[in-house]
Amino acid sequence: MTRIATTVEDTRAEVADARRRGLAVGFVPTMGALHAGHASLLDFARQETGFVVASIFVNPSQFGPKEDLSRYPRPFENDVELCRQHGVDLIFHPAPEAVYPLNFRTWVEVHGLQDRWEGATRPGHFRGVATVVLKLFNIVQPDIAYFGQKDAQQARVLEQMVHDLNVPVTMRICPTVREADGLALSSRNQYLDVDQRRHAVVLHQCLEAVHARTAQGERAAAVLRDLVAARVAQVPGARLDYVAFVDRATLEPIDHLQGEVLVPLAVFMGSTRLIDNMLLTL
Amino acid sequence: MTRIATTVEDTRAEVADARRRGLAVGFVPTMGALHAGHASLLDFARQETGFVVASIFVNPSQFGPKEDLSRYPRPFENDVELCRQHGVDLIFHPAPEAVYPLNFRTWVEVHGLQDRWEGATRPGHFRGVATVVLKLFNIVQPDIAYFGQKDAQQARVLEQMVHDLNVPVTMRICPTVREADGLALSSRNQYLDVDQRRHAVVLHQCLEAVHARTAQGERAAAVLRDLVAARVAQVPGARLDYVAFVDRATLEPIDHLQGEVLVPLAVFMGSTRLIDNMLLTL
Numbered sequence: 001m002t003r004i005a006t007t008v009e010d011t012r013a014e015v016a017d018a019r020r021r022g023l024a025v026g027f028v029p030t031m032g033a034l035h036a037g038h039a040s041l042l043d044f045a046r047q048e049t050g051f052v053v054a055s056i057f058v059n060p061s062q063f064g065p066k067e068d069l070s071r072y073p074r075p076f077e078n079d080v081e082l083c084r085q086h087g088v089d090l091i092f093h094p095a096p097e098a099v100y101p102l103n104f105r106t107w108v109e110v111h112g113l114q115d116r117w118e119g120a121t122r123p124g125h126f127r128g129v130a131t132v133v134l135k136l137f138n139i140v141q142p143d144i145a146y147f148g149q150k151d152a153q154q155a156r157v158l159e160q161m162v163h164d165l166n167v168p169v170t171m172r173i174c175p176t177v178r179e180a181d182g183l184a185l186s187s188r189n190q191y192l193d194v195d196q197r198r199h200a201v202v203l204h205q206c207l208e209a210v211h212a213r214t215a216q217g218e219r220a221a222a223v224l225r226d227l228v229a230a231r232v233a234q235v236p237g238a239r240l241d242y243v244a245f246v247d248r249a250t251l252e253p254i255d256h257l258q259g260e261v262l263v264p265l266a267v268f269m270g271s272t273r274l275i276d277n278m279l280l281t282l
Numbered sequence: 283m284t285r286i287a288t289t290v291e292d293t294r295a296e297v298a299d300a301r302r303r304g305l306a307v308g309f310v311p312t313m314g315a316l317h318a319g320h321a322s323l324l325d326f327a328r329q330e331t332g333f334v335v336a337s338i339f340v341n342p343s344q345f346g347p348k349e350d351l352s353r354y355p356r357p358f359e360n361d362v363e364l365c366r367q368h369g370v371d372l373i374f375h376p377a378p379e380a381v382y383p384l385n386f387r388t389w390v391e392v393h394g395l396q397d398r399w400e401g402a403t404r405p406g407h408f409r410g411v412a413t414v415v416l417k418l419f420n421i422v423q424p425d426i427a428y429f430g431q432k433d434a435q436q437a438r439v440l441e442q443m444v445h446d447l448n449v450p451v452t453m454r455i456c457p458t459v460r461e462a463d464g465l466a467l468s469s470r471n472q473y474l475d476v477d478q479r480r481h482a483v484v485l486h487q488c489l490e491a492v493h494a495r496t497a498q499g500e501r502a503a504a505v506l507r508d509l510v511a512a513r514v515a516q517v518p519g520a521r522l523d524y525v526a527f528v529d530r531a532t533l534e535p536i537d538h539l540q541g542e543v544l545v546p547l548a549v550f551m552g553s554t555r556l557i558d559n560m561l562l563t564l
Contacts, residue, residue, distance in 0.1 A: 008448060103532075105394050106412075106446035111387045130388075131447075138448040164388035165413075166290060166420040250385075 023050030027142030032056040033073040033187035037177040041146040042086040055092040062128030152277040191272040203276040221245040241266035305332030309424030314338040315355040315469035319459040323428040324368040337374040344410030432458040434559040473554040485558040503527040523548035
């Protein structure tokens with residue numbers, strides 16, 4: 001049975017009860033609007049742990065003032081049904097004021113990793129992500145937490161936070177789930193109209209093209225960047241926000257690709273901004 | 283028996299073992315150079331919990347570039363003996379590089395509370411304190427942690443951090459321990475020469491004078507500030523850094539004293555900076 005808790009106290013009581021029964025606790029933090037990507041994380045948690053907690057909380061502090069907080073989708077009943085189908089034991093669904101009470105003033109900052117790429121486009125975004133995830137970890141106190149590789153920079157920021165602050169949680173970064181044509185699943189895909197949806201495959205195609213060229217021996221980031229820019233420019237309604245070739249650990253850009261290279265990519269389809277990424281081992 | 287752990291892994295193993303034995307865990311974080319003030323915290327922990335952990339770690343990140351990190355006293359053998367006498371079960375004594383590995387980049391900031399008073403005199407100080415205490419909490423995972431009211435702003439910053447980040451630790455703020463003449467115990471008192479030591483009682487005397495004047499009905503912060511400034515000015519070698527009259531919760535200055543008022547005070551005795559404080563309920 002899937003139970004729903006809205007308070008910190010109820011959540012802790014449910015988790016403590018599971019612990020008393022000797023169960024390991026898995027945790028999947030989400031903003032709701034759940035799709036097969038989230039389901040995949042829940043399935044990993046279900047396989048590895050005896051008590052699966054999902055949080056559904058649209059975190060205001062990771063949205064910028066001009067971003068889509070108010071129109072972010074909140075199909076709560078559907079989300080609960082998906083959780084039920086994937087064997088979630090407990091949903092933590094707090095009100096915003098329970099997470100950010102009046103006079104809230106403590107923030108977690110992962111310097112360096114939080115500032116580039118998504119962080120440059122969305123100032124304060126990763127501060128909001130790191131802070132809310134640390135809060136959720138402290139509330140749920142899971143053994144293992146599950147995140148998607150789709151949000152590669154988020155995963156890296158959170159891994160660093162967990163490492164630096166000695167947070168007693170094991171991090172699992174799980175593969176990106178894609179539509180048949182290669183589009184990475186995202187709650188924001190539902191903002192796309194039919195034409196945008198069809199053209200959105202360009203993100204995956206760009207990454208595939210980069211992969212093909214590196215397999216042929218190309219190592220110059222500038223060449224690969226031009227390749228992506230040219231491809232995106234051909235697509236109606238698409239506008240490249242950034243593509244980068246970065247060290248997987250530091251997220252610092254590299255000119256000549258070698259070792260473990262992360263390729264993050266962000267493209268506007270109309271007013272909707274989509275991200276994707278690929279990890280290359282060269 | 284008092285055991286000493288230098289690694290995160292050993293510390294967690296010892297604490298986990300205590301938990302398996304059903305013991306509540308008390309924690310007293312210190313920078314060593316232990317005195318009767320620390321001993322009092324250890325005694326509180328000993329009374330309330332079944333397994334007492336003390337950390338001894340001179341935290342570099344809470345010292346400014348011009349501060350006394352290198353000359354800060356480190357009488358480790360004496361500290362261990364004091365811990366033993368006060369029934370400490372485990373001392374966590376890590377190397378700096380175990381706490382701050384290469385590429386450490388995550389910081390906890392308690393905005394507002396961290397910036398004034400001690401924070402203004404010592405930029406970055408409370409960021410360092412909040413970050414290391416959160417790390418130590420994550421390493422030890424105590425039920426109850428003990429801090430001294432002597433460092434009133436530190437206590438307030440940490441209480442706020444624990445509250446805001448849902449840290450599952452109960453905070454106990456314990457009374458300041460004083461010498462017979464009223465001087466608050468501090469590891470920095472040993473920097474004082476004989477004359478400075480004698481004159482250092484001025485901090486306590488100033489706070490007593492403030493208390494007496496408020497008991498007579500004085501409520502104007504400006505009048506009380508002048509009283510303190512005049513008293514410190516009379517003492518050879520003493521220089522007032524700041525005295526303030528602040529809301530206990532927000533640490534914001536107030537002109538007309540009412541409710542719970544914290545009076546933090548910082549005075550240089552020669553090159554040694556001493557702090558003290560008093561809580562007034564009006």
